[in-house]
Every structure is written in C-alpha cells, then in structure tokens.
Amino acid sequence: MENRPDEFDSLRRLLTLKRHEAPPPGFFERLPGQIMARIERQPSSRWEQVLDRLLEISWFQKAASGAMALIVGGLLLLAIVQPSSNSVSPAGATLPAGSDASSRTNPSAPRSLDPVSTRPLN
Amino acid sequence: MASDSDSSLPPSKTGPRSPQEGPPDNEVVRRILKGESELFEELVRRYQQRVYATLYHMTANHEDATDLTQDAFVKAFRALATFKGDSSFYTWVYRIAVNRTLNFLKQRKQRTFMSLNDLDVQVEHDPDLVSLISDRTPERDARLSELQSALNAALLKLSEHHRLVVTLHDIQGLPHEEIARIMECNVGTVRSRLFYARQQLQALLSDHLK
Numbered sequence: 001m002e003n004r005p006d007e008f009d010s011l012r013r014l015l016t017l018k019r020h021e022a023p024p025p026g027f028f029e030r031l032p033g034q035i036m037a038r039i040e041r042q043p044s045s046r047w048e049q050v051l052d053r054l055l056e057i058s059w060f061q062k063a064a065s066g067a068m069a070l071i072v073g074g075l076l077l078l079a080i081v082q083p084s085s086n087s088v089s090p091a092g093a094t095l096p097a098g099s100d101a102s103s104r105t106n107p108s109a110p111r112s113l114d115p116v117s118t119r120p121l122n
Numbered sequence: 123m124a125s126d127s128d129s130s131l132p133p134s135k136t137g138p139r140s141p142q143e144g145p146p147d148n149e150v151v152r153r154i155l156k157g158e159s160e161l162f163e164e165l166v167r168r169y170q171q172r173v174y175a176t177l178y179h180m181t182a183n184h185e186d187a188t189d190l191t192q193d194a195f196v197k198a199f200r201a202l203a204t205f206k207g208d209s210s211f212y213t214w215v216y217r218i219a220v221n222r223t224l225n226f227l228k229q230r231k232q233r234t235f236m237s238l239n240d241l242d243v244q245v246e247h248d249p250d251l252v253s254l255i256s257d258r259t260p261e262r263d264a265r266l267s268e269l270q271s272a273l274n275a276a277l278l279k280l281s282e283h284h285r286l287v288v289t290l291h292d293i294q295g296l297p298h299e300e301i302a303r304i305m306e307c308n309v310g311t312v313r314s315r316l317f318y319a320r321q322q323l324q325a326l327l328s329d330h331l332k
Contacts, residue, residue, distance in 0.1 A: 008320045008324060010331040011292075011320055011323055011324050011327065011331060012250075012292055013250040013251065014251075014269065014273060014327065014330065014331060015273070015288070015292045015293055016248060016250040016251060016293075017241070017245065017248075017251060017266070017269055017270060017273055018179055018273065018293045019293060020241045020242045020244060020245035020248065021178070021238060021239040021240070021241060021242075021270070022239055022240060022241070022242045023174070023178070023184060023188075023239050024239075024240075027188075028170055028171055028174075031166070031170050031174070031188075031191065031192075032163045032166040032167050032170065033163075034192060035163075035166050035191075035192050035195045035196060036160070036162070036163050036166070038192060038196050039159075039162070039196055039199050039200075042196070
C-alpha cells in the first residue's frame, strides 16, 4: 500500500490549507477556563462515572438498546391487554356491593351505595 | 481573515512533542490525583490546540469542535484515575476525544453543515499553496475561499475513519504508529485507510488540483 512519492503530492499541498484555518482570536486563552468551570460546575458521582465508562463499550450500548426496546414493547403489550381484559368481565361483577337493579332502572329511586346504610337496624 | 498568535497548528512531521516547559505529564497527573485538581488546566493548555484542531477538521464546524473539545477534557478529568500511563497522556486524551467525536458524527450524519474558521494571514505565503492560487489579490482571496470550501466538502464525503486518518497524518503530521495507537488498530490498517482516503480525495478534488 505504499504510494509513489509524487502520486498525491498536489493533494498533500492542498491539504496544508487546512493548517491555516484558525479559530477566532483569543479562543485558546479562554478555552482552559471554560473547561475548568465545567468541571467545577458538574461534579460527577461515582455512578455517573461507571455509566459513562459502560456507555463507551459497544456491546453495552447494544444491550442497553435491546433492554429499552423490551421494556417499551412490554409496556405497549400491557397497555393493549389491560383494557381488553376489563371489557370482557361481566358488567354486574364490577358493581359495588349494595347496588341493586332498581337503582339502575329507576333513576328516581334513592341510591344506597353505602353497604352500612343497607344493614338492618337492631 | 483572523489570526491568532497561538492558534497556528504545529507543522509537526515528527508527531507529538513533549511539553515545552513544566513537569512531565505523568507527574502532573499524579499531583492532580493527590488533590491538586487545578493543575489539570496545565494539561488542557498543553494539548488544547491539537485536540481542537483534530476535532475541527473532523467536523468542519467550529461550534461542534469547541463543544467536543470541552467534553473530551471534562471526560478525561473524570476518568483520570483510570489513566495507567501505558500510553502517553497525549495519546490517551486524544483517544477520548476521537471516540467521542466518532460517536457524535454517527448521530449527526443527517445534518452536516459547515462553520469554517477564517484562514490565517500566513496562508498567502505558504510555499505549498502558492502554485494553487492566483497572483492577483482579489482573485487570490476568492480562490482560497473556494479551495477551502471544496476541500472541506470533500473531506466530509469520506467515512469518519478515513477522514480521521487523513486529518491525523496529512494535516496534523502524526506518524502512522501514533495514529494506530490512537485509533487502536494496526499500522497496516492506518496505511491502507490513508491510501484509500487519498484516492477518494484526489478524485473528488480533481478540478482543483494542478
């Protein structure tokens, strides 16, 4: 893979142009202070450091993405299954104790939903 | 055209240079870990220009390069306890910066826009560039600006790994061995990537090369 000496000579000369691109004046005087300010402003916990290091590992990134996809998928499935299981249960089964048919058919009848009030008086 | 006294890149063909003054990096790291955390600023001053320049050439965007340089040094500070001294501090911090930038570029893929720095005043006298630009001043400025845009656009068309090799070798002047350490690959891979990247650039810039 060795190049002939002058094969890329023009290209290499053109690439020297990149060395002349300079940031605004004073940029490198300010940058260290900005970095030190960020370090002081955001002290990281041990947990953040461990997480940072794990996120650098590619297999961990893939595992984390997979786990997240599983959680989201599971939550979606739960959201779909939950309402449908409620809808198949008999309507009467969900009524509170003490409610009767008359209170449902006759709106003017007094509603006594409190089980205490239906207890016979001694 | 802006100029900055300390912003010109070292045209080093000999790779990273040892710090000009002060204690060696490993000594500074040891003192930081013992509690003199303010000394980290000294390490930032030693390597900020080279790290920033690499990230700028990788992103072709000053603001992104600034953020990434800050991120890299903040991350290096927090991970300093894990620096074992197997490689130089310079290689270690470069590796952090490069990995962070490669991740950033993967996410940025769909929105690439350039925010290029001005060329410094020495550009017009660079012997390598004299033959590529016109003699007359107004045309020369326009030609330089056109070359700068074309060159950056062509670099952005390379894959991140190919762009990185060209940046580190042909622009920053690092030797193949140092690049292999930074990219954690073998020297043969560096050479083949460099060859392929140059071929691609040559084709992309054929109209601008004499």
